[in-house]
Amino acid sequence: MHLRNNRTLSLLLALFIFNIATGAQQPAAPSQAPPPPNSQSPAPEQQSAPNSQPPAPAQPSTPDNQSPQAPPAGGQETPGASPDQGSEGGGFVFKAEVQEVVLHATVVDDKQRMITTLDKNAFTVFEDGKQQNITSFRHEDIPIALGIVIDNSGSMREKRDRVNKATLNLIRASNPDDQVFIVNFNDEYYLDQDYTSNINKLREGLEKVESRGGTALYDALVASADHLKKSAKLQKKAILVVTDGEDNASRESLETAVRRLQEENGPTVYAIGILGDEKQRRARRALQTIAERTGGIAFLPRNADEVDSISRTVAHDIRNQYTIGYKPTTPKSAGGYRTIHVDARAHGYNKLVVRTRSGYYAGQEQATGGSN
Numbered sequence: 001m002h003l004r005n006n007r008t009l010s011l012l013l014a015l016f017i018f019n020i021a022t023g024a025q026q027p028a029a030p031s032q033a034p035p036p037p038n039s040q041s042p043a044p045e046q047q048s049a050p051n052s053q054p055p056a057p058a059q060p061s062t063p064d065n066q067s068p069q070a071p072p073a074g075g076q077e078t079p080g081a082s083p084d085q086g087s088e089g090g091g092f093v094f095k096a097e098v099q100e101v102v103l104h105a106t107v108v109d110d111k112q113r114m115i116t117t118l119d120k121n122a123f124t125v126f127e128d129g130k131q132q133n134i135t136s137f138r139h140e141d142i143p144i145a146l147g148i149v150i151d152n153s154g155s156m157r158e159k160r161d162r163v164n165k166a167t168l169n170l171i172r173a174s175n176p177d178d179q180v181f182i183v184n185f186n187d188e189y190y191l192d193q194d195y196t197s198n199i200n201k202l203r204e205g206l207e208k209v210e211s212r213g214g215t216a217l218y219d220a221l222v223a224s225a226d227h228l229k230k231s232a233k234l235q236k237k238a239i240l241v242v243t244d245g246e247d248n249a250s251r252e253s254l255e256t257a258v259r260r261l262q263e264e265n266g267p268t269v270y271a272i273g274i275l276g277d278e279k280q281r282r283a284r285r286a287l288q289t290i291a292e293r294t295g296g297i298a299f300l301p302r303n304a305d306e307v308d309s310i311s312r313t314v315a316h317d318i319r320n321q322y323t324i325g326y327k328p329t330t331p332k333s334a335g336g337y338r339t340i341h342v343d344a345r346a347h348g349y350n351k352l353v354v355r356t357r358s359g360y361y362a363g364q365e366q367a368t369g370g371s372n
Helices: 007-025 160-172 199-206 217-231 254-261 281-294 304-319
Strands: 084-088 091-095 101-109 123-127 130-132 134-138 145-151 179-185 189-196 237-243 268-273 322-326 337-344 352-355 359-361
Touching: 101 123, 101 337, 123 134, 123 322, 145 160, 145 199, 145 217, 160 199, 160 237, 160 304, 179 199, 179 217, 189 199, 189 217, 217 237, 217 254, 237 281, 237 304, 254 281, 268 281, 268 304, 337 352
Parallel strands: 145 179, 145 237, 237 268
Antiparallel strands: 084 091, 101 322, 101 352, 123 130, 123 337, 134 322, 179 189, 337 359
């Protein structure tokens, strides 16, 4: 993930030049006899020169007020642990067995009203058409690792202030233990604020607006999903992406982006497309495909004025999901793509619809890679 050039980098560069100039003015020290063969002289302090290459991938930062701690391999899964959740080092942790697939599901009735009172027996999970045994079930407001990915292209100039305010309202309406990062993108993408729950830092990240260039939507989504996979300390992951146009600058294709987002226990994507013009059908289809495949929703408002109410809807959706775990009858080590379908039936409801990811690529949760 690219880090935007900032004042810190400029100060470091100035300090480096100053040190060189100062060193050049120092008189040469008198020569000294070489140390005895067995003695050791301290190594000179080294200082790295500025790099003219593109910025290296950002290292995962430590969330505010927490000590640095390396997460277990594969995120928050702990081998041999029973599905559980609790506090660890002051942070919220969801533990699951390594062979368990975890789904986050929203249930609505035939009038699109959210249903939040179901128990485990109401659900049936199918993988590749075969019924699976549910091994864990919860309906609680679980904190999430959330990536906010905002279009920073030229066409967003007049919309950006309203989008930023709506995004901050979403964060305020979310779980206070969420860990959020901000990515702004045009034809490049920048990690302008790493994981934090500090609203002021998130506001600063959102205000790094340039409003120029093209729209590398797919690249930004792939990089954000990769950042979540490598460094998120919370098991539940989501991305909110806001854009007003069709991708016209990505190296990645829509198909590649969808595949990366569908890697095992990947993020749920909520998309807001302020597209307006009916001619942008490809952009609409792209956002709908990304959201549906990952268990999210694509919202297509007429203008930016509707984004605030949508952001609150997204926060409500995330906080009222069921968390369902199962051990697939086909071992994950077999790899390959697996389709998922979840049914829900309960007394008093004619028809219930479960929204969750449509499938996943098994055995890739611990893989590394991504676009930098």
